[in-house]
Amino acid sequence: MTNLSIVGQRIPKLDAAEKATGRSKYIQDVTLPGMLYGKILYSKYPHARIVKIDTSRAKKLQGVRAVLTGEDIPAIRMGVYKDNPPLKAGKVRSYRDEVAAVAAIDLEIAEEALNLIEVTYEALPAVFDPETAMQKDAPLVHEAHKTNILKMPWKLHYGDVEAAKKVAAHIVEDRFSATWVTHCCLGTSGCIADFDHDNHLTVYSNTQIPFLAQKDFLGTLKAMGLTDRRVRVIKPCIGGGFGSKLDTYAYEHVAILLAFQARKPVKIQFDRKEEFTATSTRQPALMDISQGCDENGKLLFRDIAMILDNGAYTSWGATTPSVMMMPISTLYRVPNVRYQASCVYTNNTYAQAMRGYGNPQATFAIESSIDMLARAADIDPVEFRRINANQSNEVSPQGFRITTCGLTECIDKVVNEIGANDPKKKGEGVGYASLIHVGGGARVYKSDGCGTLIKMDDYGKVDVFTGATDMGQGADTVIAQLVAEELGLHIEDIHVIHTDTDVCPWDVGAHASRTTFVAGNSALGAAKKLKEQIVKIAAQALDTDPQQIELNDRKAASREDKEKNIDLGKLLRKTHFSPGGNMLMAEYFYDPDNENLGRDFKGNLSMTYTFGTHGARVRVDEETGKVEILNYVAAHDVGRAINPMLLEGQVYGGVMMGIGYALTEQVQLEKGEIMNPNFRDYKILTAKDTVAIKAPILETTDKDGPYGAKGIGEPGCVPTAPAIANAIYDAVGVRIKDLPITPERVLAALKRKEGVDSCGIDPLTEKAYDCS
Amino acid sequence: MKPFTYLIPKTLDEAVSLFESHEGRSAYIAGGTDVLIKIKERKLLPDYLISLKHILSPDRPLLNEDTKELYISAFITHRTLERSTLVQRSYPILHDAIKNIGSVQIRNTATIGGNLVNAVPSADGAIPLITMDASVNIYGTKGMRSIDLIHFFLGPGQTVLEKGEILTEIVVPPLLPRTGSAYIKFGRRKAMELPLLGVGMLLSLGEDLATCLKVRIGLGVAAPTPIRAFSAERFLKGREVNEQTLTEAGQIAAEEARVRDSIRGVAWYRRELVGVLVKRMGLKCLKRAGLKNE
Amino acid sequence: MPKKITFDLNENETSVEIEDHWTLIYLLREKLGFSGTKEGCGSGECGACTVIVDGAAINACLYLAVEVEGKTVLTIEGLASPNGDLHPMQKSFIENGGIQCGFCSPGMILSATALLKENPAPDDDEIKHAIAGNICRCTGYVQIIDAVKKAAQPETEKVKVVAWQSDSDT
Numbered sequence A: 001m002t003n004l005s006i007v008g009q010r011i012p013k014l015d016a017a018e019k020a021t022g023r024s025k026y027i028q029d030v031t032l033p034g035m036l037y038g039k040i041l042y043s044k045y046p047h048a049r050i051v052k053i054d055t056s057r058a059k060k061l062q063g064v065r066a067v068l069t070g071e072d073i074p075a076i077r078m079g080v081y082k083d084n085p086p087l088k089a090g091k092v093r094s095y096r097d098e099v100a101a102v103a104a105i106d107l108e109i110a111e112e113a114l115n116l117i118e119v120t121y122e123a124l125p126a127v128f129d130p131e132t133a134m135q136k137d138a139p140l141v142h143e144a145h146k147t148n149i150l151k152m153p154w155k156l157h158y159g160d161v162e163a164a165k166k167v168a169a170h171i172v173e174d175r176f177s178a179t180w181v182t183h184c185c186l187g188t189s190g191c192i193a194d195f196d197h198d199n200h201l202t203v204y205s206n207t208q209i210p211f212l213a214q215k216d217f218l219g220t221l222k223a224m225g226l227t228d229r230r231v232r233v234i235k236p237c238i239g240g241g242f243g244s245k246l247d248t249y250a251y252e253h254v255a256i257l258l259a260f261q262a263r264k265p266v267k268i269q270f271d272r273k274e275e276f277t278a279t280s281t282r283q284p285a286l287m288d289i290s291q292g293c294d295e296n297g298k299l300l301f302r303d304i305a306m307i308l309d310n311g312a313y314t315s316w317g318a319t320t321p322s323v324m325m326m327p328i329s330t331l332y333r334v335p336n337v338r339y340q341a342s343c344v345y346t347n348n349t350y351a352q353a354m355r356g357y358g359n360p361q362a363t364f365a366i367e368s369s370i371d372m373l374a375r376a377a378d379i380d381p382v383e384f385r386r387i388n389a390n391q392s393n394e395v396s397p398q399g400f401r402i403t404t405c406g407l408t409e410c411i412d413k414v415v416n417e418i419g420a421n422d423p424k425k426k427g428e429g430v431g432y433a434s435l436i437h438v439g440g441g442a443r444v445y446k447s448d449g450c451g452t453l454i455k456m457d458d459y460g461k462v463d464v465f466t467g468a469t470d471m472g473q474g475a476d477t478v479i480a481q482l483v484a485e486e487l488g489l490h491i492e493d494i495h496v497i498h499t500d501t502d503v504c505p506w507d508v509g510a511h512a513s514r515t516t517f518v519a520g521n522s523a524l525g526a527a528k529k530l531k532e533q534i535v536k537i538a539a540q541a542l543d544t545d546p547q548q549i550e551l552n553d554r555k556a557a558s559r560e561d562k563e564k565n566i567d568l569g570k571l572l573r574k575t576h577f578s579p580g581g582n583m584l585m586a587e588y589f590y591d592p593d594n595e596n597l598g599r600d601f602k603g604n605l606s607m608t609y610t611f612g613t614h615g616a617r618v619r620v621d622e623e624t625g626k627v628e629i630l631n632y633v634a635a636h637d638v639g640r641a642i643n644p645m646l647l648e649g650q651v652y653g654g655v656m657m658g659i660g661y662a663l664t665e666q667v668q669l670e671k672g673e674i675m676n677p678n679f680r681d682y683k684i685l686t687a688k689d690t691v692a693i694k695a696p697i698l699e700t701t702d703k704d705g706p707y708g709a710k711g712i713g714e715p716g717c718v719p720t721a722p723a724i725a726n727a728i729y730d731a732v733g734v735r736i737k738d739l740p741i742t743p744e745r746v747l748a749a750l751k752r753k754e755g756v757d758s759c760g761i762d763p764l765t766e767k768a769y770d771c772s
Numbered sequence B: 001m002k003p004f005t006y007l008i009p010k011t012l013d014e015a016v017s018l019f020e021s022h023e024g025r026s027a028y029i030a031g032g033t034d035v036l037i038k039i040k041e042r043k044l045l046p047d048y049l050i051s052l053k054h055i056l057s058p059d060r061p062l063l064n065e066d067t068k069e070l071y072i073s074a075f076i077t078h079r080t081l082e083r084s085t086l087v088q089r090s091y092p093i094l095h096d097a098i099k100n101i102g103s104v105q106i107r108n109t110a111t112i113g114g115n116l117v118n119a120v121p122s123a124d125g126a127i128p129l130i131t132m133d134a135s136v137n138i139y140g141t142k143g144m145r146s147i148d149l150i151h152f153f154l155g156p157g158q159t160v161l162e163k164g165e166i167l168t169e170i171v172v173p174p175l176l177p178r179t180g181s182a183y184i185k186f187g188r189r190k191a192m193e194l195p196l197l198g199v200g201m202l203l204s205l206g207e208d209l210a211t212c213l214k215v216r217i218g219l220g221v222a223a224p225t226p227i228r229a230f231s232a233e234r235f236l237k238g239r240e241v242n243e244q245t246l247t248e249a250g251q252i253a254a255e256e257a258r259v260r261d262s263i264r265g266v267a268w269y270r271r272e273l274v275g276v277l278v279k280r281m282g283l284k285c286l287k288r289a290g291l292k293n294e
Numbered sequence C: 001m002p003k004k005i006t007f008d009l010n011e012n013e014t015s016v017e018i019e020d021h022w023t024l025i026y027l028l029r030e031k032l033g034f035s036g037t038k039e040g041c042g043s044g045e046c047g048a049c050t051v052i053v054d055g056a057a058i059n060a061c062l063y064l065a066v067e068v069e070g071k072t073v074l075t076i077e078g079l080a081s082p083n084g085d086l087h088p089m090q091k092s093f094i095e096n097g098g099i100q101c102g103f104c105s106p107g108m109i110l111s112a113t114a115l116l117k118e119n120p121a122p123d124d125d126e127i128k129h130a131i132a133g134n135i136c137r138c139t140g141y142v143q144i145i146d147a148v149k150k151a152a153q154p155e156t157e158k159v160k161v162v163a164w165q166s167d168s169d170t
Helices: A016-020 A056-060 A107-115 A161-167 A210-223 A250-262 A272-278 A316-330 A359-376 A381-388 A407-417 A475-487 A515-542 A568-576 A644-663 A720-732 A743-753 B012-021 B035-040 B078-083 B085-090 B092-098 B104-109 B112-118 B126-131 B230-236 B243-256 B267-292 C024-031 C088-095 C105-118 C124-131 C142-152
Strands: A036-042 A048-054 A064-069 A098-104 A118-123 A155-158 A170-178 A190-195 A201-205 A231-234 A266-269 A285-293 A299-311 A336-345 A428-438 A450-456 A462-466 A494-497 A549-552 A555-558 A565-567 A584-590 A609-620 A627-637 B005-007 B026-029 B048-051 B070-073 B135-140 B143-148 B153-155 B166-172 B179-186 B197-205 B212-220 C003-009 C012-018 C050-053 C056-059 C072-074
Touching: A016 C088, A016 C105, A036 A107, A036 A250, A036 A272, A048 A098, A056 A064, A064 A107, A064 A250, A098 A107, A098 A250, A155 A316, A161 A285, A161 A299, A161 A336, A170 A359, A190 A250, A201 A210, A201 A250, A210 A231, A210 A250, A250 A266, A285 A359, A299 A316, A299 A359, A316 A336, A316 A359, A316 A428, A359 A381, A359 A428, A359 A720, A381 A407, A381 A428, A407 A428, A407 A609, A407 A627, A428 A720, A450 A475, A450 A515, A462 A475, A462 A515, A475 A494, A475 A515, A515 A549, A515 A555, A515 A565, A515 A568, A515 A584, A555 A568, A565 A568, A609 A720, A627 A644, A627 A720, A644 A720, A644 C142, A720 A743, A743 B267, B012 B026, B012 B048, B012 B135, B012 B166, B026 B035, B078 B085, B078 B092, B078 B104, B078 B112, B085 B092, B092 B126, B092 B179, B092 B197, B104 C056, B104 C105, B104 C124, B112 B126, B112 B166, B126 B179, B126 B197, B126 B212, B179 B267, B197 B267, B212 B230, B212 B243, B230 B243, B243 B267, C012 C024, C024 C050, C050 C105, C056 C105, C088 C105, C088 C142, C105 C124, C105 C142, C124 C142
Parallel strands: A036 A266, A201 A231, A299 A336, A462 A494, B005 B048, B026 B048, C003 C072
Antiparallel strands: A036 A098, A048 A118, A064 A098, A155 A336, A170 A285, A190 A201, A190 A266, A285 A299, A428 A609, A450 A462, A450 A584, A549 A555, A555 A565, A609 A627, B070 B166, B135 B143, B135 B166, B179 B197, B197 B212, C003 C012, C050 C056, C050 C072
């Protein structure tokens, strides 16, 4: 590749200075004239009939402009299963249920109004465990469905697993579990709904899916009897996403309904407690896995059954199996694969998308089990992985066309960097785990495309309107780098606008680590079209053959005669202010050449796949069970690093999130109620918990990615849990199969290993402590 | 927050009389990091907040050169204590504990007196002080009184303070020569933690630097209030301090502890931790006592 | 009952009428228009609202406005020079990837700035100790710690901030 001046550079994020000076406006900072404040009343029971709601006192409170309950609103159903109204009527199914909402002139009055709403409940028997909920006599969460088991198609079988089981030399079988964790975006959720005189709606929302949100809101308007209206979604600066804003939420629809009722803009802004209790989590999973290999360590089959706690309503959590299939069928080469997942209603909170979208959960089971299988076969776990590593230019049983694949190189790199052969002190161990993730978009909708509009102004500066969403990961900067490189401009000449559906072209959303690949290719395509136009007029202006024109350093110049050059701004002005003048603009919609999964879930979901391997060196304190990470290496095949600094940021951030997932984080539910809805008791890691992380980047230059790049937003948090679990096993010989791997679990396992069943006698009860 | 009037007395007498005149409708506030949260959560709804921050008092811990007692004004922030070289050098158990309470931001505002009065079972502030046999001075309408800190706590959030009384000062008696002290807060992450268990220990050794002349073992989150492991202390006193005796002391302390399950941790694990951490803190005290003697 | 307070806000003497129960963050954001200070939790557990009062980093969500009377308050808006030159800490965060979504950044940058005022050459542990009360979900802290370390090093060459240049750079 020719010398690149901007792609591949450690360019600071475009909006970093705005953020560093406190200028950026988040939803918290947006106000509109006459704006009202909305608040939502949540259920007091995990499962109950709503006998009566009396809002009369709330309505009479001075300053209150609108009060709504589930009875007052039209039929609006959120979520992929359409089982979730924004305000519940008839009954509540979880503590998180929205029962009523008010809009008032200030927050204090809105809160007071909530206290004045009297709800009479009749408690119903509740169910909090999915396996119990599957039983015939379990309380029904949604009576109309006649069962708590959702009708979901998650079943696949490639090859013949039963036959493979019969011939396998070694088989391991176990159950793994992952519990609820949550995104903990520093900027809490919020939105403002604002109708104009003709009932066209504007919603300010920190959404990751502006155009799908637009569609959802149009649906809401239709249900309200407002057909043929326009919806505009404006994104203020987003204070963190990680998948939390991949679905529309009740509070957005509630804000719309309140705004319509009150004829004034309504803002709903979550506080931290609400952020924990009323936004959705990562999907928990009970995973039964068995894998087998032949005498030489070649994987023969992988058989997984999962039970997913769907909570009271359905959001993207129920679709995580579609992504879990990716590591299940394609992480390492395994010819026979069987998978089945049941999603079960309970009266718990519900899950939606979270970084990795099911991949971390599945990879925890798979990679822990791989380690166990390697040891059962008496093969070094690293060697076992090499034996089964995916290679370039292969097609997996699920039909994934693997183009570039640097998995083996990643494994080797990690082994090198983690000091695999360094002497281990007592309690120290090393563990590995690999990952596969979509790296070239993911066709989960009718389109996986992203549009870009680009225009150059009279000064040679460029505006790029992209459908993509930046939520801190650096989409804006990567796009600007690609455009600047293509047009020979400086990075500060590029202005990227991604904030307004009225202005930006369509994009399906910021998910599946697709933004660099898809939005990048889209921006590149638009820039190339613009370049054609520039080259054409430059050739005319310089009286040269267009083939000779180069764009570099804000100029168009003739390659053979450098004296013939013109400043781009000057060129544009010439073009604009002459008879028959025109402006330079281009558009390009890029929809990657990937496939929707078929009925058998086969299909090339992504144009390319990102691979990686993580290695963890841990020290286990055998007296307390505490696990300390001494060293962590996360190597990824990223195709090409458009911006190594921002890429590293994604890896470091993903790894720390993943370490929290592995060791400390859990949303603690007790009979459906979240007991730790704050940062004090939800153990998100602090700066003092950082570990020594190395993030080597492998570039395999994918032929389809922009300059060869693949996605990297999610991989950092995918294999952390099994890498650490495997390291713990290597260190002290205990296998923890439930996340998070708390010191209690490790200590209890160590004691069991020593044959100590009880953990002492409780002097008060004189019974043995249950050390589970 | 529910509105209140903020009063700024300049002396203890003024503070106490303001409290009396707004009897039942007022509360004291020092740094505010506990009180303001309680008001936000509607657990405390005073009409008057009486600030203790502007009462004239020593701005750093002071060592009485004659009696060798350490006087810590209750109105000093944790940050002042953290940065005090006197405390770092001569009262390492206190430094161990204070530097990890909350965050720099919290420690810059929160006072040590407020910490003690808040009386949470985790008691990071109380344990090291109890382990050093500290007493506290209390001022009220009836004047000044003094009480050993170990008797100050009645239950979670409950102290012996009568209505209107103010904790004014902490007094730490002189430490014996060849004393080593240490505190550990055991948590799931390394900062911003309420401990699963807190252990403070003090060992004063004989001239052989091995025999235990005096021992104090303070436990936090091992009971509804901070406690001392008296049986374990009795076991160690007079014995040679080594890994074996410390292990046994730890086992005795574990049995004394009245740990329970909570969302932060389970009882059996806390019990395990008592045994392990008492042993480890004992070893650390041994080392520190030896070092100090040089 | 409203009270009048006077204090130094970002080197400007500021007089304003306040209510006793207003927190400093409420005063800054809702009354004085300084929206750079962010509320992440309202209970002193995340540090997003960190501002510097009389040289000390504090959580504005748990600090009463009435208590800034006579004091010096520095918010993120006051960190850059009056002529627009970014503070070295801001530059370092920008240059070293210390900012992603940016919500924690004002508080984080101020915590780090307060640290360097007290301790101009902190090691890694001292940096982590100083910013332990500032939660970040995006960066994993690595590039933040790097940024603080680099800000502490003396400027041997002019650090070019690509995305922003003041006139004084020419």
